[in-house]
Amino acid sequence: MDRRKVSSIALELTAYCNQKCAYCYNEWRDDGGQSIGYTESEKLFARIDRLLEAFELDHVTVTGGEPFAHKDVFRLFDRLEAAKVPIQIISNGGLIDDALAARLKGYDVRYVQCTLNAPSAELHADLVGGDGHFEATLEGVRALKRNGVPVVGCVVVTKKNAHLVSDILALWHELGVRQIAMSRFSPAGYATRAVAELLPTRDEMTVAFEQALPWARERGMRMSCTMPIPPCAVETERFAPIKFGSCPIGTSMQELALGPDGKLKNCTLHKTAIGGAADILEVDDLRALLDAPEITEYRKRLPAFCEGCIHASSCGGGCGAAAEWVLGDTKATPDPFLWQHIDDELAARLEDERTRASSSKQRRRLDVVA
């Protein structure tokens, strides 16, 4: 069987995670993954074997949930090594110790990407859902560095930490990490409920990029922004050499996502299964999924707002997954990151949600005092 080329697939090994990040795009984060349940390793490997048979991959991204919470993660790495597929890993780092990092060193791992959202424990804990995770991530990153495993640092930039980006980068620098993914918060799944609280404005993102710039220009950090920033919202060219990408769905750079339930999706943030297949084990020829309209038609639709824009063919309106989660359709409007500045209704909805959240916080404080 001739395999078809696919840049990458994100393998969501497990629905379980030891953190509960407010910005998590997993739909099942609310119940800790129980609605998805545990996938037997043999079933997971059967799905992955089918993908490896059907597609010629540049690499895979192993993620979750927390991938190191899966008991057979190293059996998966063995399979990927045997198939000569390079591995990238997204982890919160909290379960990584020296023994695990030393074992990982033996594999063709391009990097492990870990996230720090604050320069100190309190705000990080607030964003990732509990105390102790800040120190655990730092320990995980140190163990990886000690054992010579490449680390990419990530900062999920939200309304709460955009003004702290320079301090967070200083911490990554101190840890010896020089490659950084700035991930602008894009609401999806569990985090859709936190859109008002976390979605940064364009001014807040501008502050974040201004703070990042000296680290990219003068201190040798290689930086990219891993979520689209529509160029009509922020003049991204000002921030070179920080690299800005756009949504890769429907291009040769697309990273598909295999959910822990067996669905193959357009990306980790998207809801729907390509070709309507509830589990790829039920599909006769996976290669045909690349011809499904979810992929081939994706770039043909453009939000009416974007008609005539010179950036339309690359930007396409920004993150369609976030538009679907927040506004109900991938392409009826552009990305909510931009739309909050254009549409009075969305702006009022977000303001209203923020006001309600802040008065309920105040009420909780008064209850404690009383």
Ligand code: SF4
């Ligand atoms: S395509 Fe739409 S969102 Fe992107 S830059 Fe143009 S108008 Fe803005």
Ligand code: SF4
């Ligand atoms: S819809 Fe596009 S931009 Fe949004 S997360 Fe998916 S791949 Fe990225």
